[in-house]
Amino acid sequence: MADMTISGEYFRGIVKDNPVFSLVLGLCPVLAVTTSVENAIGMAGAALFVLLGSNVMVSALRNQIPPITRIPMFIIIICTFVTIIDMVMEAYTPPLYKSLGIFIPLIVVNCIIIGRAEAYASKNTVKFSIVDALGIGTGFLIVLVIIGAIRELLGTGAIVPFGFKLISIPITPATFMILPGGAFMTIGVLMAIVNYNRIRKARKGGQ
C-alpha cells in the first residue's frame, strides 16, 4: 500500500470509513449515551483514548503476537486501556462517569476498537495506526455530537455542555427525543440522508 498518505488515512476514517454511518459499528453506545452533547463528548473521548492506545500497542506488537492467540491478546490490550479510562473517569469526573454508566466498561467489547485492531493496526505501521485511530475516533466524535446535539436541543430545548449554555430554542421540549425512541429516529433519519447523498454521488460518477 504505497499510496497511503497521512491526511488521506485521517479523512478516510471520518468520511469513507465513518464508524457509525459506513461501518455501522458501535451502535449500542451511539444510541444509549447521546442524550446530551456532554455525554457524547465524554463517550467519544473515552473511545478515542482506548482506540488510540490499542491501535498503537497492537501495531507495535504485531510481529510478536502469535496469530492463534491474537484475539485474546487484543482483548488484554483493550481491557487495560478501558480499565485505565474507567478508573480515571470515576475518580476525576464522577458526574460524567455516572451518566455514561455501564457504557464505559462496555468499550471493551465495542466492535469499532477490536475491528480496527484486527482489520488495520495488526497489518500496518504504528504511524498509520495512530492516524487511523485519530480519524476513526474523530468520525465517531462528530457523529455522536451531531446526534447528541439534535436530541438535547429537541428534547430539552437547549444545549448545555459542561455547564455552558450554547444555544436554546423556544419550543416545548419533546421528552421523546431523550428516550431511546428518539435515538433510533435521529440515527435513522441521519443515515438516510447520508446514504441518499452517497447513492446520488455514485450515480453521477457512473454516468
Added chain:
Amino acid sequence: MKKEYIMVMVKMVAMSVIAAVILGGLYIPTQAQLKIYQEEQRQLALVDVLPVADHFEAVKSGEETLYYQAFDASNNLVGYCFFHDQPGSQDTITLAGGVDTEYTVTGVKIMTHAETPGLGAFIDKLSFTDQFKGVAVDDLMLSKNGGAIDAISGATVSSQAVIDGIHVMIGEIKAN
C-alpha cells in the same frame, strides 16, 4: 510440548502481568481521589438529610464512626445523622439518614446501591425517599403492614431494606 506453544503461553502471561502492573499502579492514586470525592458527597448528604443542622460531630467507637450528632447554630442538639450499609435484594445499599431528637425521620438519601434496574433501583428516586420525611419511628414500616411508607411495586425487598436500615441505626443511636 511444542516449542511454539510455550512461546505463546509465555507471551500471554507476560502481557497479562504487564497489564496488571500498570493497572495496579494506577489504582492507588485514583482510589485516593475517589475517597476524597466520596467524603465530599457524604458531607453534602449529612446536610441533605437533616437540613436544620448547622454542624455535625462524629460519635466514634474506636476509629469507626457510628453516627453523627447534629447541632444547630446555637449548639443545641437537634438530631442524629448516620450512614448505614444494609443488605438489599442484590447488593449492599448504603444509605444516609437523619432523625430528630424524637427519632422522627428528617430525611433519607440513598448513596450507593445495585438494585434491579427498573424495579428496586427506584429507591434512590425522590418519590420514594421523600416519603420518609416527618415519619415517626412507630410508623416506619411499609403501608401493607400499617406503616406510612409505600413500597415500590415489584421491589418490596429493596423498600423493606431501606426501612430496616433506618431502624437498625435508630436502635444503635438509642443504645449509645
